[in-house]
Amino acid sequence: MSDEHLVTIQLCTSKPDVRLKLSVLDNEEEVASSEGKGHAVLPVFIFLPNSSEVDATAQSTSQLCKKSRSIAVAFAFLSH
Numbered sequence: 527m528s529d530e531h532l533v534t535i536q537l538c539t540s541k542p543d544v545r546l547k548l549s550v551l552d553n554e555e556e557v558a559s560s561e562g563k564g565h566a567v568l569p570v571f572i573f574l575p576n577s578s579e580v581d582a583t584a585q586s587t588s589q590l591c592k593k594s595r596s597i598a599v600a601f602a603f604l605s606h
Contacts, residue, residue, distance in 0.1 A: 531573040537601050538565040545604040553596050561604070573597060 537548050542564035549559040550571055560566045 528575050530575060533571055533573060535568040535571060535599060536565065537567075547602050547604055549600045549602075551596075551598045551600055566601070 535548060535550070537546065539546065545561065545563050546566055547559060547561045548566040548568060549556050550568065551557065558568055558571055560568050
């Protein structure tokens with residue numbers, strides 16, 4: 527990603543009584559989360575650009591690997 531992205535993330539299930547958790551992970555560290563029953567919403571989240579894409583020509587490959595980010599959106603069903 528080379529630009530910032532302002533997003534809303536929503537997860538709905540077909541079964542309204544299921545408890546779930548929606549998370550945004552940055553290098554496996556939770557940076558935002560929301561829990562809900564039947565649905566979960568993160569109303570506003572800004573995904574920042576990868577630092578490796580900002581000035582890739584001035585850095586070596588090994589430095590790029592250290593600075594690249596791993597962003598993931600995950601969800602889990604919670605027990606009652």
